[in-house]
Amino acid sequence: MDRRAPHAKTPGRSVPGRFRGPFTRWPRGADAVLATAMFLLAVLLEDAPGDAMAVRPVTGIFQPVLLLFAVAGVALYRRRRRPVAVLCVALVAWAPTLGSSYSTMGGIVIVALYSVGRHADGNRWGPLGVGAAIAAVTIDGLLHSFPWGDIGFGALVMSGAWYLGRRLRLRAERAARFLKEQAAEARRIVTEERTHIARELHDVVAHRVSMMTVQAGAARMVAAEDPHGALEAMAAVEEAGRQALDELRHLLGVLRPDSERDGLGPQPGLADLPRLVAEVREAGLDVSVTNGIRDPLPARVDLSAYRIVQEALTNVLKHSGPRTHTHVQLRDESDGLTIEVLDDGHGATVQGVPAAHKGPPGHGIVGMRERAHLLGGSLDAQPRPGGGFRLTARLPVKGEPT
Known part of the structure; x- marks a missing residue:
């Protein structure tokens, strides 16, 4: 997980700035x-x-x-x-x-x-x-x-020309192999992250369906004695069903291999953000949060927003260390939700993430960017001019994923 890692390049594409004769x-x-x-x-x-x-x-x-x-x-x-x-x-x-x-x-x-x-x-x-x-x-x-010296020099030039060409060929092959391995690793990380996201969305849909079952059973039990309460319960079932179908459309866009789920409960969302902030504060990170979210978010956006904030705070703790001042800002905008995580990078560097802050395995910028792209959004991460790091994610609240 390296927030400074650039985008993976396509194999065979020349490195920008490299001299080409x-x-x-x-x-x-x-x-x-x-x-x-x-x-x-x-x-x-x-x-x-x-x-x-x-x-x-x-x-x-x-x-x-x-x-x-x-x-x-x-x-x-x-x-x-x-x-x-x-x-x-x-x-x-x-x-x-x-x-x-x-x-x-x-x-x-x-x-x-x-x-x-x-x-x-x-x-x-x-x-x-x-x-x-x-x-x-x-x-x-x-x-x-x-003279034999001249003959020997000529022989050395002949063999040296072939050796130089051979060394350049081997060097080019190693560079091409490295680019292919780098691209394969990027694809593997994206595939693994998509699998993890699909597993979480699967749990969200399962939770919605479970709620529908409970509400439908409650409506059946009170239908004879409390028709108005039964109608309210069925309206809740209808709303939950619509939300489940909406989440299912996004789930079908992500290939999910057969694997066991990590848990049976609902996945976290921005409502769990205070607990997350408390955990990272216990680990020594100086965190402030500005939450400007007024309306409820779809479950897929709520989950992805929480995971992006979680991964970003983990990144700050891992690369800048405790006592780093970090500000998390959540904003409602016309095109969706905007998440901005700023840090000053003035903390003490540590070797690993403290045990107090536990989360699902991720791959830093690659995983966060994949989450944003699956929702049809974008993610930008880059160093700040005065030191520290800035991460900005934009997640559409409506619309189909890309």
């Missing part, structure tokens, strides 16, 4: 630019004396070699969908040029190795591709009589 925003366009750039580098650059690079005259390029460069560059555009095939094409195109001045496709092979690590599903092809690339680097270095 061009390869994430425009993958096709970025890959086209990358493939073109690597093709031009392979065509225009060549080794020069003294470990330098020089610009190659375009008119002096051997036409079959230019075709190999073009094939490797075009294949690089497909590096996300077919990374293994792209690496094979790059290595095959590079092989005939090894040991010559046209052996400048190492950059294409490096990008292809990174793509295998980043986008390939299997673990088998990466090491094989790295081995083939290192063999090509070694052959090219020996044919050019490069």
Whole structure:
């Protein structure tokens, strides 16, 4: 139960504020630019004396070699969908040029190795591709009589490109798995809370029906001697029946699995708020209440309002601790009931909720928001600018739940 927990995010949705580069925003366009750039580098650059690079005259390029460069560059555009095939094409195109001045496709092979690590599903092809690339680097270095240090550095770059891509892939998979688990946990909490709410509504309906049975029996007993009293009892039965049907419509909107009820008595409501306030005051919380409710509330709204206040006070006690000043305000408004719980957050933090304040198991903001949504209302919870916390719930008194 963490009042500071944000809404659960949908899996795969990017985190707001996270940097997204061009390869994430425009993958096709970025890959086209990358493939073109690597093709031009392979065509225009060549080794020069003294470990330098020089610009190659375009008119002096051997036409079959230019075709190999073009094939490797075009294949690089497909590096996300077919990374293994792209690496094979790059290595095959590079092989005939090894040991010559046209052996400048190492950059294409490096990008292809990174793509295998980043986008390939299997673990088998990466090491094989790295081995083939290192063999090509070694052959090219020996044919050019490069020092072993240069050959070793080239092999390290080849293997490092694949390893970097692989690490980024594993990191992305872990992030996606975390988001899925987070969404699954949010769904589980909502389902559990809906089950608990349905159980409570079931008890409310059962209590209404029990009252109808008692009143109908009383009307039958006095029908002969006191017709007026019998009519009043039957009118009460009619009213209770209407209320029971109204509650039942809301109950049917919440899936309730077969489970035993926690108790047989009626569920609490705002009439029990003084007892709740007394309990949390005994636990050390400084609570004041302003109750502006004038008219009786439907049982489902009365129950949910009580549970929201109970959960909010539990949250204050758990996160801000005793001696925190908390004000609970209940208001009748044109669109329904408004509940506002304010605290200054200046209490002494405790590790758990004292035993004096016991209530049904909940899930903090998630559970309270689910209660409000089932009634067609809303709930907002956020820190106050000057310290503390503000929770505002709006519960329609009439209408169907969402």
